[in-house]
Amino acid sequence: GDSVTQMEGPVTLSEEAFLTINCTYTATGYPSLFWYVQYPGEGLQLLLKATKADDKGSNKGFEATYRKETTSFHLEKGSVQVSDSAVYFCALRDDYKLSFGAGTTVTVRA
Amino acid sequence: SAVISQKPSRDICQRGTSLTIQCQVDSQVTMMFWYRQQPGQSLTLIATANQGSEATYESGFVIDKFPISRPNLTFSTLTVSNMSPEDSSIYLCSASTGGGIDTQYFGPGTRLTVL
Numbered sequence: 697g698d699s700v701t702q703m704e705g706p707v708t709l710s711e712e713a714f715l716t717i718n719c720t721y722t723a724t725g726y727p728s729l730f731w732y733v734q735y736p737g738e739g740l741q742l743l744l745k746a747t748k749a750d751d752k753g754s755n756k757g758f759e760a761t762y763r764k765e766t767t768s769f770h771l772e773k774g775s776v777q778v779s780d781s782a783v784y785f786c787a788l789r790d791d792y793k794l795s796f797g798a799g800t801t802v803t804v805r806a
Numbered sequence: 807s808a809v810i811s812q813k814p815s816r817d818i819c820q821r822g823t824s825l826t827i828q829c830q831v832d833s834q835v836t837m838m839f840w841y842r843q844q845p846g847q848s849l850t851l852i853a854t855a856n857q858g859s860e861a862t863y864e865s866g867f868v869i870d871k872f873p874i875s876r877p878n879l880t881f882s883t884l885t886v887s888n889m890s891p892e893d894s895s896i897y898l899c900s901a902s903t904g905g906g907i908d909t910q911y912f913g914p915g916t917r918l919t920v921l
Binding site: 730732738739740741742745785789792793794796797798799 | 837839847848849851854898900902909910911912913914915
C-alpha cells in the first residue's frame with residue numbers, strides 16, 4: 697500500500713540556519729503530496745502541497761518539489777526562525793485517503 | 807478552505823465509560839474523516855464518514871468501539887466506547903470537499919486521557 701518515509705528527528709537548529717527534512721514515498725498511482733505542520737498545543741495546518749510531478753509548493757518561506765524520479769518531496773527553508781519550531785508531517789493523498797509520515801520535530805534556538 | 811471546530815478540546819475520563827466528540831465545519835463538505843494521534847506518533851485514519859451512508863472503517867478499527875454519525879454536510883461525531891487507558895490519544899476531525907486535488911483541513915483535536 698501507499699506509504700511515506702520521513703527523516704527521523706528530532707532536529708535542533710540555530711536561528712537563520714538552513715532546514716531540510718527528507719521525505720520519500722511509495723505509491724501505486726500518482727498521489728498529491730503535502731507537508732503539514734503542528735505547532736505546540738495546536739492542530740495540524742496545511743503548510744504546502746504539490747499535485748503533480750515537478751510542481752513546487754511554497755509557503756512561509758518553505759518549499760518542496762515533487763520529484764517523481766526519486767519519489768521524494770523534501771521540505772526546505774533557507775533561514776529558520778524560532779517560530780518555526782514545530783512537528784512537520786509529510787503526507788500523500790491517493791484517491792481520498794491521506795497517509796502520513798512519522799513526523800519530524802524541529803526545534804529552533806535563538 | 808474550511809474551518810473546523812471540535813468539542814470538547816480535552817477530557818479526562820474513567821475506564822469503561824464513553825465519550826462523544828463533536829466536529830463542526832463552517833461550510834458544507836462531502837467527506838469527513840476521523841484520525842487518532844497517539845502520544846509521540848503520527849496520525850492514523852480511523853474512518854471516513856460520508857453523509858447519508860455508513861462510515862468506512864480502516865483496518866484495526868470497528869464500529870462497536872468507534873461509532874460515528876454524520877447527520878448532515880457540516881457535522882459529525884465520533885464516540886470512543888468502553889474506554890481503556892490505551893485509548894488515550896488526540897482525536898482529530900478532518901474534512902475535504904472532495905475532488906482529485908482537494909486538500910484535507912483539520913480541526914484542533916480533542917486530547918483524551920483515560921484513567
